Amino acid sequence: MNIQEIITALELKVITESKAFSQVVPSYGYSSDLLSCVMAGAPHQSIWVTLQAHSNIVAVAALLELSAVIITEGAAPDAATIAKANEEGVVLLGTEKTSFNMVGLLWELGLRCKPAE
Amino acid sequence: MGEPSRFQGHTITDKDAENITRVEELAYELKIDAVMTRNPATVAPDTTMCDTLNLFRQNRISGAPVILNNTLVGIISIEDLIRCLQKNDLSSPVSTYMSSKLLTVHGVDPVIDALKLFVSSDYGRLPVLDENNILAGIITKGDITSGILKALQKDYHAEEVRRYRASHLFEDIESDRSSLILRYNIKQGDFVRGGAASSAIKRALLRLGATPQIARRTGIAIYEAEMNLIIHTTNGGVIRVEIEPHQISINISDDGPGIENVELALRPGYSTATETVRELGFGAGMGLVNIQRCVDSMRLESVYGKGTNLRLKILLQKEESVGEGSTPNKEN
Numbered sequence: 001m002n003i004q005e006i007i008t009a010l011e012l013k014v015i016t017e018s019k020a021f022s023q024v025v026p027s028y029g030y031s032s033d034l035l036s037c038v039m040a041g042a043p044h045q046s047i048w049v050t051l052q053a054h055s056n057i058v059a060v061a062a063l064l065e066l067s068a069v070i071i072t073e074g075a076a077p078d079a080a081t082i083a084k085a086n087e088e089g090v091v092l093l094g095t096e097k098t099s100f101n102m103v104g105l106l107w108e109l110g111l112r113c114k115p116a117e
Numbered sequence: 118m119g120e121p122s123r124f125q126g127h128t129i130t131d132k133d134a135e136n137i138t139r140v141e142e143l144a145y146e147l148k149i150d151a152v153m154t155r156n157p158a159t160v161a162p163d164t165t166m167c168d169t170l171n172l173f174r175q176n177r178i179s180g181a182p183v184i185l186n187n188t189l190v191g192i193i194s195i196e197d198l199i200r201c202l203q204k205n206d207l208s209s210p211v212s213t214y215m216s217s218k219l220l221t222v223h224g225v226d227p228v229i230d231a232l233k234l235f236v237s238s239d240y241g242r243l244p245v246l247d248e249n250n251i252l253a254g255i256i257t258k259g260d261i262t263s264g265i266l267k268a269l270q271k272d273y274h275a276e277e278v279r280r281y282r283a284s285h286l287f288e289d290i291e292s293d294r295s296s297l298i299l300r301y302n303i304k305q306g307d308f309v310r311g312g313a314a315s316s317a318i319k320r321a322l323l324r325l326g327a328t329p330q331i332a333r334r335t336g337i338a339i340y341e342a343e344m345n346l347i348i349h350t351t352n353g354g355v356i357r358v359e360i361e362p363h364q365i366s367i368n369i370s371d372d373g374p375g376i377e378n379v380e381l382a383l384r385p386g387y388s389t390a391t392e393t394v395r396e397l398g399f400g401a402g403m404g405l406v407n408i409q410r411c412v413d414s415m416r417l418e419s420v421y422g423k424g425t426n427l428r429l430k431i432l433l434q435k436e437e438s439v440g441e442g443s444t445p446n447k448e449n
Contacts, residue, residue, distance in 0.1 A: 036403035039337055040410065052398045059312020063319065063336045
């Protein structure tokens with residue numbers, strides 16, 4: 001399942017510049033609003049579901065090389081955050097749904113969490 | 118996950134966007150005389166259309182400037198030849214069919230000027246004049262495309278050379294112990310630039326030939342330390358990274374306020390972050406824990422009221438060595 005299929009199936013809003021989404025296949029899913037937890041727990045190239053919409057999510061997503069960040073409950077990043085994300089090649093997607101709902105839908109689509117080591 | 122091909126699909130990838138910007142830049146940087154065709158074949162007003170046809174055929178061209186006494190007086194193109202052929206009028210002189218409504222450019226002008234003229238007119242070629250308004254060459258869209266391609270290739274080559282040089286940084290320098298030191302000043306409260314230093318360090322390491330794993334580990338450790346400086350210090354602090362072929366030593370220091378209880382600070386989940394900072398998603402009490410996880414050794418010293426010093430070390434295995442021309446494992 002690639003990012004384009006996820007965007008279409010879950011009717012996500014593409015906040016950052018359009019990319020070759022159909023060529024990006026996320027590894028796993030992850031959700032938390034605490035950045036240090038994300039740093040510790042989000043697997044490489046995974047999709048991160050969060051309520052946070054401020055510019056530091058971009059730094060985190062870029063460092064971890066995440067496939068995409070889904071920002072929930074309609075939280076909207078500001079223009080500077082979007083610009084920074086485009087610069088770093090970070091994909092930001094948006095939804096009005098809650099994080100719990102989004103995680104459930106992603107799971108239904110077949111996305112899983114990384115098994116504990 | 119393979120690197121998507123630049124020409125696959127219709128969406129523009131970041132890589133494409135990067136190149137488009139570079140192409141645009143080049144359109145402004147490159148001068149017309151760097152991409153034009155010099156000494157183009159020319160005809161005189163009294164050359165017959167028949168001779169012109171042969172000239173086009175022999176030189177595989179589709180247009181030529183018309184010159185009289187060293188002065189450009191017109192341009193004759195394959196379209197004019199077709200009109201002439203339809204009338205079966207090949208014995209006529211060029212002057213009957215040439216276009217004398219001329220659009221010209223100068224050799225010293227940037228390529229973008231020619232591109233603008235191509236877009237605003239339906240001309241396929243433009244005569245290029247020198248500073249004395251004497252014909253110096255001719256430029257077509259094809260000349261621009263191949264000129265920009267060549268320049269892009271040169272750029273690409275230059276980046277390869279830079280990367281190669283950086284990855285062999287220590288190899289050619291003789292000393293008993295060589296190292297590269299990077300310093301970053303971090304401002305207190307500067308959330309907007311949060312992560313800038315760690316990103317820069319990660320990029321530098323990749324250029325030096327570090328494996329993606331090492332670059333990511335270092336990036337995460339430094340990100341946490343960088344955010345600590347932004348969130349908790351009085352006046353910000355300094356990140357100093359010393360890169361050696363066999364290890365990366367990181368020193369993060371500030372001049373206050375210092376940590377009241379170091380043991381407590383190291384406990385997972387313990388945080389002194391304010392409510393405002395927590396709302397931004399910081400203050401999970403995992404920063405130092407994360408750092409510890411990413412490095413091979415960590416020493417935290419703090420004097421409450423004075424300041425904090427955090428020393429980290431990441432050891433590199435032989436195959437992870439940086440700056441000595443090691444080939445990094447290609448990820449993905």
